[in-house]
Amino acid sequence: MxxxxxxxxxxxxxxxYYTSSVPIEEFPIPKKVIIPMSQHVGAPSLPLVKVGEEVKxxxxxxxANAYVSIPQHSSISGKVTKIDxxxxxxxxMSLAIEITADGSxxxxxxxxxxxxxxxxIEEMKNRIQEAGICGMGGAGFPTIxxxxxxxxxxxxxxxxxxxxxxxxxxxxxxLMLEQAEGIINGLKxxxxxxxxxxxxxxxxxxxxxxxxxxxxxxxxxxxxxxxxLKLKYPQGAEKQLIYAATxxxxxxxxLPMDIGVVVQNVGTSFAIYEALRYKKPLxxxxxxxxxxxxxxxxxxxxxxxxxxxDLVNYCGGTKxxxxxxxxxxxxxxxxxxxxxxxxxKGTSGLVLxxxxxxxTIEERNxxxxxxxxxxxxxxxxxxxxxxxxxxxxxxxxxxxxxxDCIKCGSCAYVCPAHIRIVQWVDTGKLRxxxxxxxx
Amino acid sequence: MKDKLIxxxxxxxxxxxSIPKAMWNVVIALLPALAFAIYYWGWRTxxxxxxxxxxxxxxxxxxxxxxxxxxxxxxxxxxxxxxLLTYNISAxxxxxxxxxxxxxxxxIGKQVFGGxxxxxxxxxxxxxxxxxxxxxxxxxxxxxxxxxxxxxSASSINGIGNLSAIxxxxxxxxxxxxxxxxxxxxxxxxxxxxxSTFINTLTSDPATNIELGNKIFNGLIDVGTLKSMFWxxxxxxxxxxxxxALLIGAIYLLWxxxxxxxxxxxxxxxxxxLTFLLGGIPxxxxxxxxxxxxxxxxxxxxxxxxxxxxxxxxTTSPLTKNxxxxxxxxxxxxxxxxxxxxxxxxxxxxxxxxxxxxTPLIDKLTxxxxxxxxxx
Numbered sequence: 001m002x003x004x005x006x007x008x009x010x011x012x013x014x015x016x017y018y019t020s021s022v023p024i025e026e027f028p029i030p031k032k033v034i035i036p037m038s039q040h041v042g043a044p045s046l047p048l049v050k051v052g053e054e055v056k057x058x059x060x061x062x063x064a065n066a067y068v069s070i071p072q073h074s075s076i077s078g079k080v081t082k083i084d085x086x087x088x089x090x091x092x093m094s095l096a097i098e099i100t101a102d103g104s105x106x107x108x109x110x111x112x113x114x115x116x117x118x119x120x121i122e123e124m125k126n127r128i129q130e131a132g133i134c135g136m137g138g139a140g141f142p143t144i145x146x147x148x149x150x151x152x153x154x155x156x157x158x159x160x161x162x163x164x165x166x167x168x169x170x171x172x173x174x175l176m177l178e179q180a181e182g183i184i185n186g187l188k189x190x191x192x193x194x195x196x197x198x199x200x201x202x203x204x205x206x207x208x209x210x211x212x213x214x215x216x217x218x219x220x221x222x223x224x225x226x227x228x229l230k231l232k233y234p235q236g237a238e239k240q241l242i243y244a245a246t247x248x249x250x251x252x253x254x255l256p257m258d259i260g261v262v263v264q265n266v267g268t269s270f271a272i273y274e275a276l277r278y279k280k281p282l283x284x285x286x287x288x289x290x291x292x293x294x295x296x297x298x299x300x301x302x303x304x305x306x307x308x309x310d311l312v313n314y315c316g317g318t319k320x321x322x323x324x325x326x327x328x329x330x331x332x333x334x335x336x337x338x339x340x341x342x343x344x345k346g347t348s349g350l351v352l353x354x355x356x357x358x359x360t361i362e363e364r365n366x367x368x369x370x371x372x373x374x375x376x377x378x379x380x381x382x383x384x385x386x387x388x389x390x391x392x393x394x395x396x397x398x399x400x401x402x403x404d405c406i407k408c409g410s411c412a413y414v415c416p417a418h419i420r421i422v423q424w425v426d427t428g429k430l431r432x433x434x435x436x437x438x439x
Numbered sequence: 440m441k442d443k444l445i446x447x448x449x450x451x452x453x454x455x456x457s458i459p460k461a462m463w464n465v466v467i468a469l470l471p472a473l474a475f476a477i478y479y480w481g482w483r484t485x486x487x488x489x490x491x492x493x494x495x496x497x498x499x500x501x502x503x504x505x506x507x508x509x510x511x512x513x514x515x516x517x518x519x520x521x522x523l524l525t526y527n528i529s530a531x532x533x534x535x536x537x538x539x540x541x542x543x544x545x546x547i548g549k550q551v552f553g554g555x556x557x558x559x560x561x562x563x564x565x566x567x568x569x570x571x572x573x574x575x576x577x578x579x580x581x582x583x584x585x586x587x588x589x590x591x592s593a594s595s596i597n598g599i600g601n602l603s604a605i606x607x608x609x610x611x612x613x614x615x616x617x618x619x620x621x622x623x624x625x626x627x628x629x630x631x632x633x634x635s636t637f638i639n640t641l642t643s644d645p646a647t648n649i650e651l652g653n654k655i656f657n658g659l660i661d662v663g664t665l666k667s668m669f670w671x672x673x674x675x676x677x678x679x680x681x682x683x684a685l686l687i688g689a690i691y692l693l694w695x696x697x698x699x700x701x702x703x704x705x706x707x708x709x710x711x712x713l714t715f716l717l718g719g720i721p722x723x724x725x726x727x728x729x730x731x732x733x734x735x736x737x738x739x740x741x742x743x744x745x746x747x748x749x750x751x752x753x754t755t756s757p758l759t760k761n762x763x764x765x766x767x768x769x770x771x772x773x774x775x776x777x778x779x780x781x782x783x784x785x786x787x788x789x790x791x792x793x794x795x796x797x798t799p800l801i802d803k804l805t806x807x808x809x810x811x812x813x814x815x
Contacts, residue, residue, distance in 0.1 A: 250811050251811050335449075336444070360447050361453075364458060366556055367754050368753050370756075373759060377810065380809055404812070416461055420448050
């Protein structure tokens with residue numbers, strides 16, 4: 001088998017063995033959920049309910065507040081007990097709706113439309129938006145926007161992202177094994193909406209079981225195929241995945257649709273399938289709860305808004321002091337100040353480090369070793385970006401590629417001086433934005 | 440649960456590389472060359488190396504203490520500088536030479552700029568340049584012969600493996616030629632051959648002069664000579680003579696991902712190509728050579744040490760990938776220019792020092808185009 005890839009990148013140990021062969025387990029209905037109004041890129045959703053109101057599972061409790069926005073749904077049945085700012089899974093405080101369970105988990109009415117592929121395209125898009133679907137790989141871009149390219153940008157290829165290049169995480173891996181048909185149906189729906197001829201599923205070489213299964217299922221389809229990919233981080237980054245699969249480069253500052261491609265995460269594809277077939281809103285997802293501090297690492301199918309502490313308790317609690325809580329993967333995930341944050345639509349993993357792993361090492365002087373340059377998948381000069389931002393020379397940082405950085409963290413991963421390059425990039429991007437605003 | 444969780448920016452994992460690890464790996468990679476030096480020239484080479492290293496480390500510690508900054512000598516970078524400095528002097532040097540060289544290298548070459556990461560040029564090379572300017576006779580003389588009990592066979596001190604190939608009685612035919620081929624490094628012999636007045640005065644007979652010149656040249660690029668140069672059975676500085684030992688270290692550094700291939704590869708390639716094209720001796724038009732001449736130039740002098748261990752110095756070589764190629768080609772071209780038309784037989788250290796200074800400019804001019812950047 002020929003594995004494709006992109007230039008640059010790193011090879012962190014993947015630590016997926018904790019959970020890669022653990023089947024998905026259904027997490028019981030939590031006592032309460034906290035549904036953040038910003039689980040996505042774009043305008044926060046607007047609450048539709050009031051404190052004290054009874055809601056059903058799947059009931060819309062907040063609506064999209066702009067074109068780039070999504071509605072939110074209650075993931076359990078119960079009573080709205082608070083509308084306030086809560087810690088969100090990115091580690092910041094934001095508006096959310098707290099719902100306390102009534103224990104019955106009574107759902108809104110779902111339907112079953114076996115002929116979902118014959119629905120009119122407008123109805124398809126409507127169901128996707130009404131289900132509150134955003135990208136489930138982490139970035140959380142409202143899916144409907146990606147599925148509505150302007151007419152002068154025809155799409156010929158849809159790529160499903162089943163790479164899951166973050167170490168530790170196996171949520172997509174298990175979903176692809178256990179719900180392969182639903183994912184493929186989702187792909188067909190996306191292709192139909194975009195009138196794309198070709199569909200691909202990009203999968204990294206460390207998931208041979210998925211590659212074999214998908215190859216078998218896609219064998220009778222002429223225009224669908226598996227793209228086996230080399231095990232390398234960040235293989236799942238959108239631009240790097242597109243390049244590996246199609247040999248096309250997304251222009252800097254542009255979008256995949258500029259080159260006729262749309263990428264969706266496999267979890268998103270499955271959610272799209274469920275939304276079309278059952279009119280089921282996005283109220284649950286697969287999350288990998290793992291790390292050295294967790295007693296029994298698991299892949300859980302859990303309701304959106306479930307507090308992380310509940311998930312950890314369900315996995316047998318911790319076997320040592322927790323040093324660090326990461327929502328998402330260890331390369332791009334966010335460290336949280338507490339386990340009280342809830343999981344959101346884009347939370348694919350919860351990784352708990354022990355104290356030793358959590359230790360941070362002090363930054364030293366850059367020695368210009370250029371290892372960051374050698375691994376940067378965007379062909380930038382990360383050390384000069386950091387130097388520019390640190391020294392107040394934003395021009396230098398921009399010249400070295402500040403605005404094109406995808407923040408994959410490969411540079412900081414290999415930096416022998418332990419410079420927090422991604423943090424300097426964040427700071428730099430904020431400063432550039434502030435500078436542009438003041439102009 | 441603990442009340443304070445660590446909240447730090449992503450990524451949350453690291454490849455466990457560190458500055459000390461990189462530097463100590465360079466020290467390890469330099470050890471085979473030291474072993475060969477001890478074998479050829481005796482324990483004195485170890486003594487000099489230890490003196491160089493201790494001086495470098497102590498100087499760094501004292502200055503850092505004086506500057507009231509954290510003392511970082513454990514990171515191994517001063518050890519590397521001390522070793523490289525000592526590798527660039529000859530085995531018969533007086534004990535104070537590596538001491539003064541190392542003190543200068545660390546104090547003026549590194550700490551004045553603010554320490555590791557801030558220096559403009561390679562400290563060890565700056566130290567060497569300082570010694571060369573201050574004590575030229577000690578730095579270019581042949582003092583390893585008189586003061587050190589060495590295992591080099593008499594006929595190969597000069598690098599010419601088979602003296603009888605030139606003439607059985609060279610000493611009587613031309614004492615001048617005899618002194619040349621038994622008294623210098625191969626590079627010095629090569630340089631002297633380019634001096635037509637020297638060739639013309641070897642004997643009283645012009646035809647014999649040309650014949651001797653040709654024979655010396657052929658002796659230099661003879662397989663036997665190249666073998667001696669490969670193993671290090673020639674005259675030269677402590678750490679530069681054994682190509683074999685240096686290559687072991689170089690392969691180790693490449694394997695450990697401490698150095699990157701571009702600089703040594705393009706440096707050596709440039710030297711090989713240019714010496715192949717231009718390396719003939721103008722006064723000896725009859726001389727024929729093929730690949731043996733570029734191989735001679737690759738093995739000779741400090742090129743292997745320079746290309747793998749000094750031109751690759753992190754702080755003073757370019758960041759960008761294309762920049763590294765320009766830098767290496769520059770090092771190679773300057774080395775060849777100095778060797779072929781300059782006043783010194785060897786040009787590696789000055790070439791690297793010069794390109795070190797060019798590094799910021801090279802980086803500026805070779806800033807890479809981001810992945811997906813469209814030409815405007």
